[in-house]
Amino acid sequence: MQTQEEISRLEMTIHDLLLEAKKQGASAADAGLSIDTGLSVNARLGDVETVEHHCSQGLGVTVYFGQQKGSASSTDLSAQSIKETVTAACTIARYASEDPYAGLPESEMLATEFKDLGLYHPWNISAKDAIELAISCEDSARQYHADISNSEGASVDTYQGIRIFGNSLGFLNGYASTRHSISCSVIGDRDGNMERDYWYSVARNADALESAEFIGKKAAQRTIQRLGGRSLSTRKSPIIYSAEIASGLLSSLLGAISGGSLYRKSSFLLDSLDTQIFPDFINIFEQPHLPGALGSACYDAEGISTKANKIVTDGILNTYLLSTYSARKLAMKSTGHAAGVHNLCINSGNQDLAQLLKTMDTGLLVTELMGQGVNPVTGDYSRGASGFWVEQGEIQYPVQEITIAGNLKDMYQQILAVGNDIDERGNIRTGSILIEEMAIAGE
Amino acid sequence: MDNSALKLAKQAILVPAGLQESNIYRVMDQLLDGAVDNGDIYFQSSHYESWVLEDGIIKEGSHNIEQGAGVRALCGEKTGFAYSDKIDLTELLAAVSNVQAIARQGQTARLALPTHNTYPQLYAPANPLKSLSDQEKVDFLRRIDTETRKLDPRIEQVIISLVGVQDHILIANQGDSLAGDVRPLVRMNVSVIVADKDRREQGSMGGGARADYTYFLEQDRAIGYAREAVRMALVNLDAVPAPAGSMTVVLGSGWPGILLHEAIGHGLEGDFNRKGTSAFSGRVGERVASPLCTVVDDGTLQGRRGSLPIDDEGTPTQCTTLIENGILKGYMQDRLNARLMGVQPTGNGRRESYAHTPMPRMTNTYMLAGESYPEEILQSVKNGLYAKNFGGGQVDITSGKFVFSASEAYLIENGKITRPVKGATLIGNGPDVLTRVSMVGNDLALDSGVGTCGKEGQSVPVGVGQPTLKIDALTVGGTNV
Numbered sequence: 038m039q040t041q042e043e044i045s046r047l048e049m050t051i052h053d054l055l056l057e058a059k060k061q062g063a064s065a066a067d068a069g070l071s072i073d074t075g076l077s078v079n080a081r082l083g084d085v086e087t088v089e090h091h092c093s094q095g096l097g098v099t100v101y102f103g104q105q106k107g108s109a110s111s112t113d114l115s116a117q118s119i120k121e122t123v124t125a126a127c128t129i130a131r132y133a134s135e136d137p138y139a140g141l142p143e144s145e146m147l148a149t150e151f152k153d154l155g156l157y158h159p160w161n162i163s164a165k166d167a168i169e170l171a172i173s174c175e176d177s178a179r180q181y182h183a184d185i186s187n188s189e190g191a192s193v194d195t196y197q198g199i200r201i202f203g204n205s206l207g208f209l210n211g212y213a214s215t216r217h218s219i220s221c222s223v224i225g226d227r228d229g230n231m232e233r234d235y236w237y238s239v240a241r242n243a244d245a246l247e248s249a250e251f252i253g254k255k256a257a258q259r260t261i262q263r264l265g266g267r268s269l270s271t272r273k274s275p276i277i278y279s280a281e282i283a284s285g286l287l288s289s290l291l292g293a294i295s296g297g298s299l300y301r302k303s304s305f306l307l308d309s310l311d312t313q314i315f316p317d318f319i320n321i322f323e324q325p326h327l328p329g330a331l332g333s334a335c336y337d338a339e340g341i342s343t344k345a346n347k348i349v350t351d352g353i354l355n356t357y358l359l360s361t362y363s364a365r366k367l368a369m370k371s372t373g374h375a376a377g378v379h380n381l382c383i384n385s386g387n388q389d390l391a392q393l394l395k396t397m398d399t400g401l402l403v404t405e406l407m408g409q410g411v412n413p414v415t416g417d418y419s420r421g422a423s424g425f426w427v428e429q430g431e432i433q434y435p436v437q438e439i440t441i442a443g444n445l446k447d448m449y450q451q452i453l454a455v456g457n458d459i460d461e462r463g464n465i466r467t468g469s470i471l472i473e474e475m476a477i478a479g480e
Numbered sequence: 481m482d483n484s485a486l487k488l489a490k491q492a493i494l495v496p497a498g499l500q501e502s503n504i505y506r507v508m509d510q511l512l513d514g515a516v517d518n519g520d521i522y523f524q525s526s527h528y529e530s531w532v533l534e535d536g537i538i539k540e541g542s543h544n545i546e547q548g549a550g551v552r553a554l555c556g557e558k559t560g561f562a563y564s565d566k567i568d569l570t571e572l573l574a575a576v577s578n579v580q581a582i583a584r585q586g587q588t589a590r591l592a593l594p595t596h597n598t599y600p601q602l603y604a605p606a607n608p609l610k611s612l613s614d615q616e617k618v619d620f621l622r623r624i625d626t627e628t629r630k631l632d633p634r635i636e637q638v639i640i641s642l643v644g645v646q647d648h649i650l651i652a653n654q655g656d657s658l659a660g661d662v663r664p665l666v667r668m669n670v671s672v673i674v675a676d677k678d679r680r681e682q683g684s685m686g687g688g689a690r691a692d693y694t695y696f697l698e699q700d701r702a703i704g705y706a707r708e709a710v711r712m713a714l715v716n717l718d719a720v721p722a723p724a725g726s727m728t729v730v731l732g733s734g735w736p737g738i739l740l741h742e743a744i745g746h747g748l749e750g751d752f753n754r755k756g757t758s759a760f761s762g763r764v765g766e767r768v769a770s771p772l773c774t775v776v777d778d779g780t781l782q783g784r785r786g787s788l789p790i791d792d793e794g795t796p797t798q799c800t801t802l803i804e805n806g807i808l809k810g811y812m813q814d815r816l817n818a819r820l821m822g823v824q825p826t827g828n829g830r831r832e833s834y835a836h837t838p839m840p841r842m843t844n845t846y847m848l849a850g851e852s853y854p855e856e857i858l859q860s861v862k863n864g865l866y867a868k869n870f871g872g873g874q875v876d877i878t879s880g881k882f883v884f885s886a887s888e889a890y891l892i893e894n895g896k897i898t899r900p901v902k903g904a905t906l907i908g909n910g911p912d913v914l915t916r917v918s919m920v921g922n923d924l925a926l927d928s929g930v931g932t933c934g935k936e937g938q939s940v941p942v943g944v945g946q947p948t949l950k951i952d953a954l955t956v957g958g959t960n961v
Contacts, residue, residue, distance in 0.1 A: 081557075081755075090562040090578045093548075093835055108542035112565040118545075125543040129529075132614045134537035164581065187756055224757055224878055231759065233878035266879075271725035273961050301534075301637050303673055303682060407874045408883035410905040410957070414673065414682045419722070419905040419957040421874070421883035438881055440905050440957025442724065476959040478724035478907075 040157070044199055044211040047072070050114060051203040051211075054098060057123045059205065063100035063130070065141050067204035067339070070096040070114070073196055078164060080171035081190030083179075088164050091196070100126045104135045138365040141339070146361075146371060147208045148335050148342035155329040156214035158242035160195045167193040170219065170249050177253030178223045182261050186226035189233065191253060194218045195243070208340040216331070217243045221256040227264040234259035234405075239462050241329050259404075266423065266435035269479040275400035276441060276475045277393055279424070280458045282406055284465035287321070289445055291378055291465075292413055294354065296363020305416030305446055306354070313352045315449050318386075321349035325379035332464030338376035346372070348381070378464065385457040385468040393456045393469050395430035401477060402427050403441060416445035439479040448472050485605040485789075489660030492648040493523045493547075497567040501658065507569070508655050511553060511576045516560075517819070519553040519579070520653040522792060523567060524834040526645065529609050533621040533640040536629075550834040551575035554816055558582045563835045599789035599796055602782055603690040605662035608644040611692030617642060620693075620702070628670060628706040634717075635710060636680075637673035642666075644693060651794040659794035665689075665785065665941060667930065668696050670706045674713040683713025687928035688941075689783050705928075712869060712888050715900045722889065722904035722958025728864035729906065729954040730857055730892065734925040735870060737944035740775055741845050741933065742873040742882040743910040744768070748802050748810075749935075750817035750828070750840040752877050759880030759911050760808065768808045769914030772850050775803040777812055779827055779843030785929040786844035786943035790827070793838055797827035802845075803914070814840045832938040842933060846945030850920025854948040857919045859895040865956050866890045866897055867906065880910040905957040913951060921948030 051068050058066035075091035097110035100123065107129030111122045162170070174191035195217045203209035220237035236255040238247035247255075278286060290306075298304035306314065315321075325343035327333050336342050339361055347355050358374035359367065388396060407421030419442035425432045456468035494501065504521065511519045525547040532540040549572060550563035560582030564571040612620065621640050628638050647663040669686030685708035689695050696702045731739060744760070752758035760768065769775070779797025781787050788797050793815050801809045813821070814829030817840055830841035858866065866889065873884030885905045890897045926945035933942040 085558055085582070087559040087561065087837070088579075088582055089560075089837070090575075091835070092562075092564060094565050106540070108540070110542065110544045112546045112548060122545070125545075128614065129541035129543055132538060132618045133541055134539065136537055136539060189755070189757060231757070231878045233757070233876065268955075271961055301639070301673065302675070302680065303637070307680075407876070407881070407907070408885050408905050409872045409874075410883070410885045410903075412682070412903055414680055415902075417902050419885070419903065419959070421881065421905055421907045421957070423881070437879065438907055438909060438955065440724075440883070440907050440955065442722075442904065442957050442959045444959075476724050476957075476961045478726075478955050478957045478961075480726050480955065 040199070040213045044201070044213065047199060047201045048209055048211050051201050051209060054096065054119050054123065055203055055205050057120055058098060058100050061123055061127050062102065063127060064103055065101040065205045066098060067141060068096065068098040070201045071198060073198040075194065075196035076164060076167060077192065077194045078167045078171055079190045079192045080168055080175055081188055083172060083176065085168045086190055096122065098123055098126050100130050101140060102130045104137055104139050105130045105133045106136065106139045107133055138362055141204055141206055142341050142361040142371060144206045146342070147206065147340045151210055151335050152326060154326060154333040154335065156212065156241050156333060158215050159197050160215065160217050160243040162195060174219055174221050174249035174253040177250040178221050178257040181254055181257030184225045184227055184261055184264060185223050185257050187224040189222040189224065191219070191221040202340060204340055215241050217246060219246055219249055219252050221253045223256050223260050225260040225264050232260055232263040232266070234263055239331065241331065263423070263435050266437035268438045269426065269436055269477055271478050273474050274477050275397045276472045277397055277400065277402045278470045279390065279402060279404045280456065280460040280467060280469045282403065283467045283470040284460070284463055285406060286448070286470060287381060287383065287465050287467055289411055291358060291381070294357050295374070296357055296359040296367060298413060299357060300363055300366040303414050305414060309354050310357060312354060314354050315349055315352040316452055317352040319349055319352050319452060320384040321381065322347050323378050323381050327380050330380050332378070332380040334379050337373045341371055341373040341375065343373045343379050381465045383455055383467045385455045385459060388454060388456055390456050390458045390469050393454060393471055394427050396454055397427060397471055398430055399428050401436065402432065418443050418445050418448065439477055441475050441477055443475040448475065485662045486658065486660035488605050488662045489648045489650050490658065493525050493567065493650050499567070499569065503569055504652050504658065505655050507572045507576060508652050510573065511551065512655065516553040516555045516580065518653065520651060520793060521572065522550045522831065522834050523650040524548060525648045527609055528645045530641060530643045531617055531621060533625050536625055538618045538621060546833065548834045551579050552837060553579040553582050555582055557820060559816070559837060561837050600780065602780065602787045602789050603664060606664055606692050607646045608664045608666045608692035609646055611694055617693065624670065624702045624706060627703050628672065628710065631707060631710045632674065632714065634674040634676050634714065635672050636675045639671045641669045649792070651792070653794055659790055661788070661790055663690060663788070664692060666691060666693055666695055668702060668705065670709045672709045672713050674710070674717060676717050679717050681713045681716040683709040683711070683716065685709040685712065686930050688785050689929045690785065690787055691783050715888060719900040719902045721960040722901040723865065723956055724958040724961045726953050726955050728861050729951045729956065730861060730864060730866045731946070731949045731951065732868040733921060733923045733948050734945060735927040736867060737846055737927060737946035738870050738873050738884050740847055740946060741842060741942070741944045742875040742884055743908060743913050744775065744802065745842050745845045746875050747877045747880065747910050748812055750811045750813040750821065753811050754817045754821050758877045763808050764810060766808055767806050768911055769803050769806040770917045771806040772920040773803055773806050773914050773917055774801070774848045775845070776801050776848065777828065777842055777845045781844050784844050784926065784943045785931060785941045786842065788843065791829045792831045793829035795825045795827045795829060797843060800826045812840045812842065814838050830940050832940060836938050839935060839938070841935065841940050842942050844926065844943035844945070846924065846926060847920070847947065849922050849924035849947045852919045852921050854921045854923050857921055857948050857950050858892060858897065860919065860950065861892045861895060864892045866892050875910065881907065882910050883907045901958065907955045907957060913954065916952040917949055918952050919950035923947045
């Protein structure tokens with residue numbers, strides 16, 4: 038297979054690069070390389086708007102001179118550039134301070150098994166066919182409802198890439214992966230007030246994508262539902278985060294329990310290990326080897342093998358997320374999280390979104406959030422939101438121009454239920470999340 | 481010109497690639513030979529370095545080199561685009577044949593482009609990376625760290641970063657001439673964590689410019705950032721929950737100008753208005769702000785983070801009036817959208833790199849000074865919020881809804897600033913918010929040079945600014961209901 042030959046060739050490049058680092062006096066080094074090619078087309082109002090051909094490459098190296106470290110990167114993979122990149126990293130290392138915690142991982146933690154995780158499924162679609170697919174996607178959105186008045190278009194994207202990573206402890210591995218997506222964004226207009234919404238599907242295998250027609254229709258449906266939105270009066274209320282935005286609540290958790298935030302004491306979950314941070318029905322875990330999943334990987338950014346992890350059990354925090362460096366700073370062991378988590382999941386109950394609305398009875402269903410508004414040190418949370426007001430378990434009207442606020446520590450403790458409407462389009466997979474009470478600011 | 485910048489850019493890009501100018505004109509001929517309206521090639525060679533001090537030691541440093549060329553063909557509303565990390569003739573010709581597939585049959589609408597030969601020099605074509613030796617850079621960071629830690633015993637953590645970029649760019653957009661620029665950019669940031677009893681808070685302040693590292697040595701800028709970061713963190717240690725609901729909001733001068741960037745700036749970018757997807761579409765000539773408000777986008781300010789003599793399409797930048805005495809005057813344009821809307825480009829065609837296509841983007845966006853004294857503005861408020869510093873913001877240009885998050889704010893009670901409140905997000909509607917501006921301060925200030933704007937996945941450096949402003953009603957997203 039041609040890709041395998043390419044991987045072997047690029048592994049040699051990393052091999053040579055590590056030798057060059059040694060030659061220039063580094064006591065240890067690691068290096069990574071990536072090559073990505075892709076096609077991206079956008080169609081708008083029934084005609085092609087852009088066709089982009091992507092082809093990018095890059096390599097990065099980190100060298101250690103004892104406990105001093107330096108990094109460099111380049112988009113040029115030539116032998117001459119490799120030499121210069123290593124030299125640049127070595128120059129930096131000379132001026133970096135001795136850091137007792139710096140260095141490569143312990144060898145025994147490095148991955149030795151490289152399962153085929155089913156990440157590589159090239160999609161040999163021509164630009165012409167991709168354009169037709171995008172047009173059909175947008176058509177289905179524009180035909181959905183008379184109030185769909187304009188469009189930002191539909192896009193079809195396909196990427197394939199090769200990643201190689203190696204270090205001077207003898208780790209060297211490369212793999213190929215693909216990622217394809219179809220997306221659509223349309224605008225609705227009622228009484229001169231415009232709203233926009235979108236939908237997308239993403240997968241490693243094009244066969245697993247939702248159909249272009251479905252995506253277009255769903256984008257239009259979401260746009261139409263938002264028309265005629267109003268603000269709310271300021272109040273306290275239960276809130277449901279719909280599945281496609283609920284992952285944000287969990288990514289704040291991941292930030293707070295990552296080694297870097299903990300050793301810097303910039304986390305609202307300092308000293309929370311083995312304490313109850315969620316209600317006891319919550320279990321959060323990681324499945325890094327799910328075949329074909331978007332977050333799957335055999336090893337982390339340092340080559341440490343990934344494994345299935347229980348992060349929260351019965352509401353209790355079991356583990357921090359550590360890289361070699363942050364683990365050493367905290368006098369702990371790396372958990373294989375130098376590149377974050379791989380397929381984070383939360384256990385769901387048996388309620389779908391409609392049932393979750395019934396459980397809430399009266400409150401706010403949030404479907405979009407705006408702005409950053411999260412203080413990682415204190416957990417204070419305040420973000421712009423839009424969604425739907427719900428009474429007696431039924432959606433009453435769209436809501437916009439409000440904020441929702443609370444503190445993440447309280448919000449986690451106040452989770453009442455997690456829906457089974459799991460959104461699998463990302464590295465964090467969750468259903469909709471019902472929270473007992475938050476502050477809503479409006480008119 | 482800056483002919484020297486063009487000369488330097490040619491030297492940095494063409495010489496290592498073994499290319500002659502005539503090679504590029506040949507490729508351009510080939511590109512424009514297809515049935516396309518116009519096209520361009522953007523060459524870039526970029527050197528970037530960063531240094532990070534943490535825990536009192538120089539912990540990280542990196543040096544990055546990025547170079548390549550992007551080729552674009554434009555035909556009506558259609559764009560074909562391809563790029564390569566290699567700058568050589570074979571790659572360029574391959575890219576040309578890829579992008580020409582977009583060309584239509586038959587008639588083209590090629591426009592003759594004016595040739596620009598002279599631009600004001602907004603910054604020296606110096607290399608910031610070489611403006612201090614590596615030893616001087618790390619000594620400087622250590623000195624600022626030591627001085628920062630002396631500022632208050634409650635400081636637990638100090639992280640200082642220093643980043644420098646030198647960008648060489650060359651733009652070919654017709655068969656016989658090149659535009660070019662050498663763009664320096666430096667940025668420094670100090671962030672601290674302070675702790676007192678059971679409370680812990682962060683504070684962060686930074687600055688930057690199109691200059692070299694000596695910028696931070698002048699006027700005690702670096703230690704100034706440290707003092708600000710520590711002051712903000714300490715203020716927040718005492719902050720009480722922010723109020724929730726609609727109230728009078730006074731925005732401080734300078735960086736709070738992010739209000740303008742989010743609330744109206746993005747909505748006035750040409751692409752959205754050409755497509756009719758902005759809440760401001762078709763509203764030129766209408767009142768969109770109180771008569772006190774005049775807002776400009778100005779790429780020609782000396783040395784500012786958002787400044788450029790020419791944009792990434794080779795068009796000279798300018799000072800574009802967006803809103804004059806409350807009336808919407810015009811949009812920010814790149815070449816594609818200007819052509820399709822039948823107006824002149826305004827020098828706002830910007831791209832993150834050769835691997836991205838240009839779009840209308842802001843440069844330095846600010847509101848001109850008014851006549852009120854800041855104290856007088858505060859005194860006029862019975863109950864409200866004074867928001868002095870902000871984090872980021874976001875806008876939905878179609879509905880016009882925007883947010884921006886206060887990181888330092890106080891209650892105003894009976895015309896006086898009283899207690900600090902916790903950070904809160906403010907939300908409003910772009911086309912309405914400036915109509916509620918009832919007082920404009922005489923204290924126009926631009927931000928310290930930290931802004932980065934994201935649009936469709938592309939980041940570019942920008943500036944914002946404003947005088948102190950009073951907005952009669954804006955929704956404040958606190959927890960205190």
